[in-house]
Amino acid sequence: VGLGKPTDATSNPTPVGGAATLKPERSKPQLLYAINENPVWYLSIFLAFQHYLTMIGAIVSIPFILTPALCMSDEDPNRGIIISTMIFVTGIVTYFQATWGVRLPIVQGGTISFLVPTLAILALPQWKCPAQDVLDEMSETDREELWQIRMRELSGAIAVSAMVQVVLGYTGLVGKILKYVTPLTIVPTVSLVGLTLFEHAADTASKHWGIAVGTTGMLTLFSQIMCDVTIPVVAYRKGHGLEIRQFQLFRLFPVLLTIIIMWGLCGILTATDVFPPSHPSRTDVRLNVLTSAKWFYVPYPFQFGIPSVTLSGVLGMLAGVLACTVESLSYYPTVSQMSGAQPPPLHAINRGIGTEGLGTVLAGLWGAGNGTNTFGENVGAIGVTKIGSRRVIQWAALIMVLQGVIGKFGAIFILIPDSVVGGIFCVMFGMIIAFGLSTLQYVDLRSARNLYILGLSIFFPMVLCPWMQQHPGAIQTGNETVDSTLTVLLGTTILVGGVLGCLLDNIIPGTPEERGLIEWANEMPLGDDNINDGTATDFDFPYGMNAIRRWKWTYYVPFMPTYKLQKQN
Numbered sequence: 001v002g003l004g005k006p007t008d009a010t011s012n013p014t015p016v017g018g019a020a021t022l023k024p025e026r027s028k029p030q031l032l033y034a035i036n037e038n039p040v041w042y043l044s045i046f047l048a049f050q051h052y053l054t055m056i057g058a059i060v061s062i063p064f065i066l067t068p069a070l071c072m073s074d075e076d077p078n079r080g081i082i083i084s085t086m087i088f089v090t091g092i093v094t095y096f097q098a099t100w101g102v103r104l105p106i107v108q109g110g111t112i113s114f115l116v117p118t119l120a121i122l123a124l125p126q127w128k129c130p131a132q133d134v135l136d137e138m139s140e141t142d143r144e145e146l147w148q149i150r151m152r153e154l155s156g157a158i159a160v161s162a163m164v165q166v167v168l169g170y171t172g173l174v175g176k177i178l179k180y181v182t183p184l185t186i187v188p189t190v191s192l193v194g195l196t197l198f199e200h201a202a203d204t205a206s207k208h209w210g211i212a213v214g215t216t217g218m219l220t221l222f223s224q225i226m227c228d229v230t231i232p233v234v235a236y237r238k239g240h241g242l243e244i245r246q247f248q249l250f251r252l253f254p255v256l257l258t259i260i261i262m263w264g265l266c267g268i269l270t271a272t273d274v275f276p277p278s279h280p281s282r283t284d285v286r287l288n289v290l291t292s293a294k295w296f297y298v299p300y301p302f303q304f305g306i307p308s309v310t311l312s313g314v315l316g317m318l319a320g321v322l323a324c325t326v327e328s329l330s331y332y333p334t335v336s337q338m339s340g341a342q343p344p345p346l347h348a349i350n351r352g353i354g355t356e357g358l359g360t361v362l363a364g365l366w367g368a369g370n371g372t373n374t375f376g377e378n379v380g381a382i383g384v385t386k387i388g389s390r391r392v393i394q395w396a397a398l399i400m401v402l403q404g405v406i407g408k409f410g411a412i413f414i415l416i417p418d419s420v421v422g423g424i425f426c427v428m429f430g431m432i433i434a435f436g437l438s439t440l441q442y443v444d445l446r447s448a449r450n451l452y453i454l455g456l457s458i459f460f461p462m463v464l465c466p467w468m469q470q471h472p473g474a475i476q477t478g479n480e481t482v483d484s485t486l487t488v489l490l491g492t493t494i495l496v497g498g499v500l501g502c503l504l505d506n507i508i509p510g511t512p513e514e515r516g517l518i519e520w521a522n523e524m525p526l527g528d529d530n531i532n533d534g535t536a537t538d539f540d541f542p543y544g545m546n547a548i549r550r551w552k553w554t555y556y557v558p559f560m561p562t563y564k565l566q567k568q569n
Contacts, residue, residue: 030386031339031340031386031387031388032386032387033386033387033388033389033392034339034340034341034388034389035104035105035339035340035341035388035389035390035538036389036390036538037389038389038391039387039389039391039392044389044391044392044395045395045399047387047389047392047395048392048393048394048395048396048398048399049396049399050252050253050381051107051378051381051392051393051396052396052399052400052403053253053256055090055107055109055375055378055396055400056087056256056413059083059086059087059090059109059110060083060413060416060421061112061421061424061425061428062086062110062111062112062115062369062370063079063082063083063086063369063414064204064418064421065115065119065197065200065204066082066115066118066369066370067079067082067147069118069119069122069129069150070122070147070150070151070154070369071129071130071135071143071146071147071150072147073135073143074285074286075286075288075289076143076147076289077288077289077292077293077411078144078147079289079411079414080289080290080293080407080408080410080411080412080413080414081293081297081299081303081407081410082367082368082369082410083410083411083413083414084297084299084403084404084405084406084407084409084410085299085303085366085367085368085404086109086110086363086368086369086370086404087109087400087403087404087410088298088299088366088400088401088404088405089109089299089359089362089363089366089368089372089404090107090108090109090110090372090397090400090404091396091397091398091399091400091401091402091403091404092359092362092397092401093108093109093355093356093358093359093362093363093372094106094107094108094109094393094396094397094400095394095397095398095401096355096358096359097352097355097356097359098390098393098394098397099390099394099542100351100355100541100542101351101352101354101355101356102332102344102348102349102351102352102355102539103348103351103390103538103539103540104332104335104336104339104341104344104348104352104390105335105339105382105388105389105390105392105393106331106335106374106375106378106379106393107374107375107378107393107396107397108356108359108372108373108374108375109372109373109375110363110368110370110371110372110373111320111324111370111371111372111373112193112194112197112428112429112432113190113193113320113323113324113327113371113373113494114158114317114320114324114370114371115193115197115370116192116193116196116197116319116320116492116493116494117157117316117317117318117319117320117488117492117494117495118154118317118320118369118370119196119469120316120465120469120488120491120492121153121154121157121312121313121316121317121488122150122154123469123472123491124312124472124484124487124488125472125473126484127150127153129146130146148304148305149305149308151304151305151367151369152304152305152306152307152308152367153307153308153310153313154313154317154364154369155304155307155364155365155367155369156307156308156309156310156313156314156364157309157310157313157314157316157317157364158317158360158361158363158364158369158370158371159307159360159361159363159364159365160309160314160364161314161315161317161318161320161321162321162357162358162360162361162364162371163357163361164318164321164322164357165321165322165324165325165353165354165356165357165360166354166357166358166361167357168325168353168354168357169350169351169352169353169354169355169356169357169559170350170351170354170558170559171350171558172346172350172558172559172563174325174329174349174350174353175346175349175350178326178329180502180506181326181502182501182502182505182506182515182516182517182520183439183440183442183443183515183516183520184443184450184453184454184457184501184502184504184505184515184516185326185498185501185502185505186326186330186436186439186498187436187437187439187440187454187457187458187501188436188454188457188458188461188494188497188498188500188501189322189323189326189436189494189497189498189501190323190326190327190432190435190436190439190494191432191433191436191437191458191497192436192458192461192462192493192494192497192498193323193429193432193433193436193494194429194430194431194432194433194436195433195458195462195493196462196465196493196494197425197429198429200425201422201425201426201429202422203422204418204419204421204422204425205419205422205423205425205426206422207280207281207417207418207419207422208275208279208280208281208417208419209419210419211262211265211266211281211417211419211420211423212419212420212422212423212426213423214262214265214423215258215259215262215419215420215422215423215424216423216424216426216427218258218261218262219254219255219258219423219424219427220427222250222254222257222258223250223251223254223255223427226250227248227250227251227254228248228251229250230246230247230248230249231246231247231249232244232245232246232247233245233246233247252381255424258423258424259416259420259424262417262420262423263283263416263417263420266281266282266283266417266419266420267283269281269282270282270283270284280417280418280419281417281418281419281420282417283415283417284415285417286414286415287415289411289414289415290408290411290412290414290415292411293407293408293410293411294407294408295406295407295408296405296406296407297405297407298405299366299367299404299405300366301365301366301367302365302367303366303367304367307364307365310481310484311481311484311485312481312484312485312487312488312489313488315485315488315489316485316488316489316491316492316495318495319489319492319494319495319498320371320494321357321360321371322498323494323498324356324360324371324372324373325353325356327373327374328352328353328356328373328374329349329353330439331374331376331379332344332348332349332352332374334379335374335379335382336538338379338382338388339382339388339389339390340388341388341538341539342537342538342539344539345537345539345563346558346563346564347539347558347559347560347561347562347563347564348539348561350558350559350563351559354559356372356373356374359371359372360372376435440454442516442519442520443514443515443516444513444514444515444516447510447514449508449509449510449514450510450514450515452504452508453501453504453505453508454501456500456504457497457498457500457501457504458497460496460497460500461493461494461496461497461500462493464490464496465490465491465492465493465496468487468490468491469491472487472491474487475487475490537561539561540561541561545561548560548561548562549562
């Protein structure tokens with residue numbers, strides 16, 4: 001299938017956990033299929049399935065943190081429905097993003113960034129889980145309502161806060177606001193996502209440290225040490241018949257391979273009773289989730305009830321929305337270069353952020369318990385496979401939608417032992433931290449000013465926010481809404497760190513070179529000088545461009561391909 005050809009556009013190993021290279025190389029990549037080139041349908045399906053498997057390795061980890069915070073039991077079959085809903089919404093949003101949004105071959109799906117404000121919201125007194133003995137005495141109906149009312153709170157917060165992202169994108173305000181979002185704002189915002197979740201990684205890995213450490217070691221082996229090792233596979237090529245090709249298995253699927261192998265090891269230890277009954281690392285400890293799951297289930301809006309909206313929830317979740325906005329913006333130039341497309345014009349960037357916001361609104365209404373963001377894992381897969389075709393991603397979106405309605409499939413991933421997931425967390429959260437810190441390449445680290453901002457904006461949230469979550473009644477203004485809102489905002493690390501970094505970087509004197517603004521501006525083409533000359537680009541709509549060019553009013557719409565179109569002689 002051509003996956004064994006030389007790969008020289010991206011020489012570094014594919015990052016694990018969403019940390020694709022922030023600053024792409026300027027040389028033109030040698031692609032098997034560029035953005036507008038379409039492989040034959042059967043090859044497209046195979047390549048699309050690779051993207052699907054890459055996405056699965058990241059998305060299945062989210063419910064392992066989300067569902068316990070919702071007060072769901074480990075054996076609740078609805079955990080499988082939540083995973084299926086995430087996959088289903090990912091497919092829908094990915095299709096619209098690749099076809100009508102930014103029109104780059106990217107996958108839009110669930111993100112760890114939303115877990116930080118989610119946990120801050122659920123730490124409020126009214127949302128904390130009852131004691132275990134109280135939970136055990138609840139009826140099945142009461143237990144279901146217990147987690148669904150929390151899901152409705154999250155759904156409302158996610159959907160309403162994402163409207164801010166919709167407005168920022170479709171009105172073109174994202175470019176103006178991000179002039180104040182500097183590298184020293186992004187570093188604490190993104191890094192604190194991983195730093196905040198370290199306790200959850202420790203709790204999950206501690207179910208069996210041997211399995212967890214083995215998982216981390218194997219993932220390191222596959223993704224970093226054996227990334228250039230290829231295995232021979234039999235492939236068919238028209239006119240040549242069967243051929244032996246070299247396949248980069250370890251570079252493409254390090255997370256999936258690690259999960260399968262360590263899951264299998266846990267299965268052996270379960271079958272031989274090395275793990276005693278009810279041990280959390282046994283593969284049959286949640287088997288009833290699989291047997292109770294429906295074969296087919298189509299996720300639908302409001303499936304867990306009408307979302308509720310509170311000021312504290314919306315403002316708290318807004319931190320996750322803004323973090324995802326900045327992260328996606330950093331990927332757009334990278335993906336366009338990897339896929340052989342032109343640099344993304346302003347209208348495509350506006351449309352991409354607006355569409356991502358709409359996707360997060362849909363995720364909230366569907367009850368996914370999470371938002372949507374550009375998957376870094378799939379960005380890395382483009383650089384490895386040299387397949388930048390938009391059509392492949394559209395096929396991948398179709399596969400995600402189909403798999404999202406197979407209830408048993410979502411339930412299977414709930415059976416992954418906690419200790420295996422804990423080992424994956426150790427790598428994934430660490431890479432998120434590293435991805436945030438990589439933005440420091442633009443700033444002068446010899447500057448005492450920058451070191452002061454960096455240290456304070458990372459350390460202070462880690463002091464204040466955990467204390468706020470442990471003392472939810474500390475703020476007493478006499479207004480319960482204000483109290484809850486301030487508690488959530490001051491308990492969300494990525495919000496406190498991002499605001500602190502942005503404020504200090506914009507008020508403490510420093511030169512543009514010292515602050516990294518010049519190099520950063522080269523990576524973010526958001527300036528007002530991005531003029532449209534009317535030539536066809538990779539980012540035009542698939543249909544209706546002739547009519548759109550005739551409508552003069554579209555020249556002033558920030559998300560239209562004709563935005564800022566100069567009058568032709």
